[in-house]
Amino acid sequence: TNLLRLFQLPPAVQRLVGEQLISAGHAKAILGHPDRAYQEALAKRTVAEALSVRDVEQLVRERIELENSLDGSAASGAAPTDEPTSGGTGASEPTGLRPPGLLELEELMADHLDTRVSITMTAKRGKVLIEFANLEDLERIYRRIID
Known part of the structure; x- marks a missing residue:
């Protein structure tokens, strides 16, 4: 830990x-x-x-x-x-608002999925936004997620 x-x-x-x-x-x-x-x-x-x-x-x-x-x-x-x-x-500097490590996780996910990823958080929940260009790109991302 x-x-x-x-x-x-x-x-x-x-x-x-x-x-x-x-x-x-x-x-x-x-x-x-x-x-x-x-x-x-x-x-x-x-x-x-x-x-x-x-x-x-x-x-x-x-x-x-x-x-x-x-x-x-x-x-x-x-x-x-x-x-x-x-x-x-x-x-322009959200580091005080975002939990530590969130930007790093965003970058790791973007690297792994080879696309833009953004993570937003509220007090109770979060949201991950994964961008894709077309249906083929979405399928490629899906395969990377489940593999």
Whole structure:
């Protein structure tokens, strides 16, 4: 189950684990922070600076403490440090709204089915949209699903 948690990481971070540039321990420490953009930035920094797992854990703790202190003093619910990493546009960056790993599952399904796939979630249920060009394409997708 611990390895399954790694699927919650952004694809770029998963690639670093797969290429053995960071360890599973680093990845688990990075998962300690919910912001996907920060996770990617921290993973890149981990590689660039050859950080230890303990270093990464400490950076995550410090970041969370900083954000909590900023949230406590800010009138809005979002920490100002989130804006530079998301480009300042909450509408175009859905990472805060989508559960971790959802984008990765969407990409995996799209790769496996060789077509566009989108996944939407509400509080109680989800929807998977699989695009197809024509009936032949739909049959091809069906075969990939049942095989």
